[in-house]
Structures are given as structure tokens and as C-alpha cells.
Amino acid sequence: MVFVKSTPAYGAEKRQFMLLILLVLFSPLAIDIYLPALPQIAESFHVEHTLAQDTISLFLFAMGIGQLVAGPLADKYGRRTVALVGIVIYLISALLAWGAQTIEWMLLARLLQGIGACATSVAAFATVRDTFGPEKSGKMISYLNGAICFIPALAPILGSWLTQTFDWRANFSFMALYALVVGGALWIGMKETNPSPQSGKVFHANRYWSVLKNPMFLFHASLCMLSMAVILAYVTSAPIVLMQQMGVSMNEFAAWFGINAVVNIIACLTAPKFMDKFGVHKTLVVGLLCMVIAGVLMLVVSSQLTPMMFMLPIFVSSLSFAWILGAAAGKALAPFGDKAGTAAALLGLFQMSGAGLVVSLVQRLGLEPTFMISIHMLILTPAIIILLSSVGRGWHKIEV
CATH class of the missing domain: 1.20.1250.20 (MFS general substrate transporter like domains)
Known part of the structure; x- marks a missing residue:
């Protein structure tokens, strides 16, 4: 990568970036790993295949809209806090999906999982901006996107093996386990990078407008x-x-x-x-x-x-x-x-x-x-x- 100096500061920067890679993998993992299991999910709940596909649509919808909430929260309470809360939501929603007995329960779990995933994504990219500055952040985002691209190549293979060896619920067990392990690693190793936490109202139109204009x-x-x-x-x-x-x-x-x-x-x-x-x-x-x-x-x-x-x-x-x-x-x-x-x-x-x-x-x-x-x-x-x-x-x- 671009970490060429062996000073303690660069070592800490590299460890932080490794944690950010783990953080951005939550959202693609939640989509790609269980794609091979969609037919089994539809069959398990006795619904049309389109309803099983809605578990992806709702996840993406929640991720998009949830950004508007997670962003200001990350500015006010810190990137680390938002990341850890997002992981907890992701973990709980993965367990809810694992135990779902109806398609409605499953859709609700996926909606929550999208909210958790959007929090981890916002925290990761905001931390990149904090840590690497306005010029270097573009290069680091490219490396993060490179890591994200591994998931579509590898996750369906893992998901197919989990589904055939166990059943479709095993995919959500893996998501829960991933959240548990990464959450522990971030709790220990992730440093807060927000240079100056915001005071005042968390959600204010001016915050969005100052960016959009x-x-x-x-x-x-x-x-x-x-x-x-x-x-x-x-x-x-x-x-x-x-x-x-x-x-x-x-x-x-x-x-x-x-x-x-x-x-x-x-x-x-x-x-x-x-x-x-x-x-x-x-x-x-x-x-x-x-x-x-x-x-x-x-x-x-x-x-x-x-x-x-x-x-x-x-x-x-x-x-x-x-x-x-x-x-x-x-x-x-x-x-x-x-x-x-x-x-x-x-x-x-x-x-x-x-x-x-x-x-x-x-x-x-x-x-x-x-x-x-x-x-x-x-x-x-x-x-x-x-x-x-x-x-x-x-x-x-x-x-x-």
C-alpha cells in the first residue's frame, strides 16, 4: 500500500486502516453472501421469489436513507461510537434474520441490518477523511473500494457452501459472528478521529445545506x-x-x-x-x-x-x-x-x-x-x- 515509513505513527495509521477495511465489508457481506440462498429462503417462507429479493431492496433502501441520520451523529458523537452502535444493530438484526419464522420478520430484520451497515460505512469513510486528509483520502478510498470488491468474488462461494452444508440461516450466523469479532477488534483498537465534535442540534437543515450548496x-x-x-x-x-x-x-x-x-x-x-x-x-x-x-x-x-x-x-x-x-x-x-x-x-x-x-x-x-x-x-x-x-x-x- 502507501505506508512506506516504519515510524510508530505510520504503524498506528496502518493498523487503523486495517480496521477500516473490516468496517466497510459489513454492507457488501450482507448482500453477496446469501445470494445463492435466495431460492431456499423463498421456499422456506412459501413466498414468491420476488419477496425474497425484497430482502435486498429493503436493505439498500435503509442504507441509503440511514446515511442522513448516521452522518450527523458521527459528527456529534464521534466516528468510533457510531461504528460500534452500527455493529451492535447489525449483530442483533443478523440474529433476528437467523430466527425469522415469517417473511415479514425477515424483511424487518433486513431493514434494521441496512441501518446498522450504513452506520459502519459512514463511520469508515469519515474516519478516512479525518485520518488521511483531503488529498490522500481519495487514494485510501480506492484501497477500501478494492477491499470491498473482494466480497462479490468470494462471498457467494462461501454462502453457497454454508447453504449446502447447513441451510440458508447459516449465512446470517456467519454475519453475526463477523459482527462479534470485528466489533471486539474495533472496541480495542479503533481510535476516535473526529477533530472537533459538533455541539448543538444533531439534525439541522443547515448542516445538510452547507454541504449540498x-x-x-x-x-x-x-x-x-x-x-x-x-x-x-x-x-x-x-x-x-x-x-x-x-x-x-x-x-x-x-x-x-x-x-x-x-x-x-x-x-x-x-x-x-x-x-x-x-x-x-x-x-x-x-x-x-x-x-x-x-x-x-x-x-x-x-x-x-x-x-x-x-x-x-x-x-x-x-x-x-x-x-x-x-x-x-x-x-x-x-x-x-x-x-x-x-x-x-x-x-x-x-x-x-x-x-x-x-x-x-x-x-x-x-x-x-x-x-x-x-x-x-x-x-x-x-x-x-x-x-x-x-x-x-x-x-x-x-x-x-
């Missing part, structure tokens, strides 16, 4: 949202394109999914190196150009689709997504020190709820999946013009 935040948070929408469009469309239209088997689909996760991991680990050498501005420009190229490529290959032809633009977009997300997220949080929790919460809201809304609106146009994905990629084209303008260059000359 900042054009640098709005632009870079929108980049995170639109690039995340590309990934969501791919995830929701890939089963239709690969399995229904092309007849790819479930194992082959999982293999393509895993290869794309590996591409994402490599991209997340190389982005900080590029940022170190060329800066955040050039990283964003290159990432956006790659995304536009992926969009054009998807349009070109749409008439002669094969699994490889479909996945090639996806691989390019996954690379550009990683470069855009790390650089843009760090820059979105850069203007905010004491409000890093609120800023991280609003950034999370853009990424989760905002991206979901964009994808939902475009899906309602009734377009072919490949054309719909390419639209999401090409929507980012104007951002290149803005970044190359005097205003865009000015944002990247600001020293916070």
Missing part, C-alpha cells in the same frame, strides 16, 4: 452516483442478457461475475498509484474517457453479442468505475473537516439511493439491456468537458 461536492458526488448507476445497470441486466438471451449456465455466469470482480479489484489497487503520479484531476479524466469508450463499445457490439463481447465493455467500465469512484469520493469530502460525517452520509445517499433512482428511471424507458447500459455509461460524457473547463481545473487547484 458546495459545487465541488455536488459535482464529484454526482460522478460517484452516475458511475455507481453503471454498475447497478450491469448487475440487474446481466442475468437477462447472459442467462436468458444467451443461454449461459449459472456456473458460467458466476465465472464471468468473478472475473469482473477481479478486474475491479485490480483497478481499485492501481488507481492510487496513478493518482500519486498524475494527480486526481487526470485520474478522473482518464476514468471518464474509459467509461465513454465502454459506452461506445457496448453500442458497437450490441448487434453481434456473445458473452465475451458483452463483458468486454463491462470490464472497461469496471476499471473506469474504480478510478472515478476513488478520486471523486475523496474530492467530494475534501472541503469538509468537522462535517466529514455529514458529507460522507450525503455522498452515500447519492451513491446508493441516487444511483438506484437513476437506474430505475432509465429502466422504465423499456430499452434493450445493452442499449440501457450504454446510456448510463455515456451520460458521464459532459463531466469530461466540465473537468477540462477553468471551473473544473480550479476545483483541483484548491488546497483545503
Whole structure:
């Protein structure tokens, strides 16, 4: 990584970052590990498969909306406190899901789990801003995103083994165990990094408005949202394109999914190196150009689709997504020190709820999946013009 000095301060910084990696894994783990068990869950509760899928939708909804609450709480009471409370909620909700006897009980448990996961996410990214500052935080967020990308590649394999060896409830047992172990590690090792806890009201419109009125935040948070929408469009469309239209088997689909996760991991680990050498501005420009190229490529290959032809633009977009997300997220949080929790919460809201809304609106146009994905990629084209303008260059000359 970037920890090159062997001083005690750097050693403590490295240990803190290792804890943050454990902290950001809560949310992807809660989705990807039990995906293979969804049919069993629907069968166990005697409900339609769509209701089992709602356990994911409610989790994501709670994560997006919960950011607005967790952010100000992290600014007032500290990142460590919010992280530990979030882990406790996550642990309790995992146990509730494990013991669920009805689908309603299960949905409620997942709603609570989304709230717990959003608290851990907000605390982690706010701590990154506190610890590494406005310039270095973008690189560290790329490393965190690289760690997050391991989960889609590995968690379904673990979840499949747990489900086949035991049953679907074992996935939630594992989540509870993970929360217990990581919670203990954070209780012992995580230091509070909030430079100046806020006084006064926790929830005030001015706290949100002071972040939202900042054009640098709005632009870079929108980049995170639109690039995340590309990934969501791919995830929701890939089963239709690969399995229904092309007849790819479930194992082959999982293999393509895993290869794309590996591409994402490599991209997340190389982005900080590029940022170190060329800066955040050039990283964003290159990432956006790659995304536009992926969009054009998807349009070109749409008439002669094969699994490889479909996945090639996806691989390019996954690379550009990683470069855009790390650089843009760090820059979105850069203007905010004491409000890093609120800023991280609003950034999370853009990424989760905002991206979901964009994808939902475009899906309602009734377009072919490949054309719909390419639209999401090409929507980012104007951002290149803005970044190359005097205003865009000015944002990247600001020293916070």
C-alpha cells in the first residue's frame, strides 16, 4: 500500500486502516453472501421469489436513507461510537434474520441490518477523511473500494457452501459472528478521529445545506452516483442478457461475475498509484474517457453479442468505475473537516439511493439491456468537458 515509513505513527495509521477495511465489508457481506440462498429462503417462507429479493431492496433502501441520520451523529458523537452502535444493530438484526419464522420478520430484520451497515460505512469513510486528509483520502478510498470488491468474488462461494452444508440461516450466523469479532477488534483498537465534535442540534437543515450548496461536492458526488448507476445497470441486466438471451449456465455466469470482480479489484489497487503520479484531476479524466469508450463499445457490439463481447465493455467500465469512484469520493469530502460525517452520509445517499433512482428511471424507458447500459455509461460524457473547463481545473487547484 502507501505506508512506506516504519515510524510508530505510520504503524498506528496502518493498523487503523486495517480496521477500516473490516468496517466497510459489513454492507457488501450482507448482500453477496446469501445470494445463492435466495431460492431456499423463498421456499422456506412459501413466498414468491420476488419477496425474497425484497430482502435486498429493503436493505439498500435503509442504507441509503440511514446515511442522513448516521452522518450527523458521527459528527456529534464521534466516528468510533457510531461504528460500534452500527455493529451492535447489525449483530442483533443478523440474529433476528437467523430466527425469522415469517417473511415479514425477515424483511424487518433486513431493514434494521441496512441501518446498522450504513452506520459502519459512514463511520469508515469519515474516519478516512479525518485520518488521511483531503488529498490522500481519495487514494485510501480506492484501497477500501478494492477491499470491498473482494466480497462479490468470494462471498457467494462461501454462502453457497454454508447453504449446502447447513441451510440458508447459516449465512446470517456467519454475519453475526463477523459482527462479534470485528466489533471486539474495533472496541480495542479503533481510535476516535473526529477533530472537533459538533455541539448543538444533531439534525439541522443547515448542516445538510452547507454541504449540498458546495459545487465541488455536488459535482464529484454526482460522478460517484452516475458511475455507481453503471454498475447497478450491469448487475440487474446481466442475468437477462447472459442467462436468458444467451443461454449461459449459472456456473458460467458466476465465472464471468468473478472475473469482473477481479478486474475491479485490480483497478481499485492501481488507481492510487496513478493518482500519486498524475494527480486526481487526470485520474478522473482518464476514468471518464474509459467509461465513454465502454459506452461506445457496448453500442458497437450490441448487434453481434456473445458473452465475451458483452463483458468486454463491462470490464472497461469496471476499471473506469474504480478510478472515478476513488478520486471523486475523496474530492467530494475534501472541503469538509468537522462535517466529514455529514458529507460522507450525503455522498452515500447519492451513491446508493441516487444511483438506484437513476437506474430505475432509465429502466422504465423499456430499452434493450445493452442499449440501457450504454446510456448510463455515456451520460458521464459532459463531466469530461466540465473537468477540462477553468471551473473544473480550479476545483483541483484548491488546497483545503
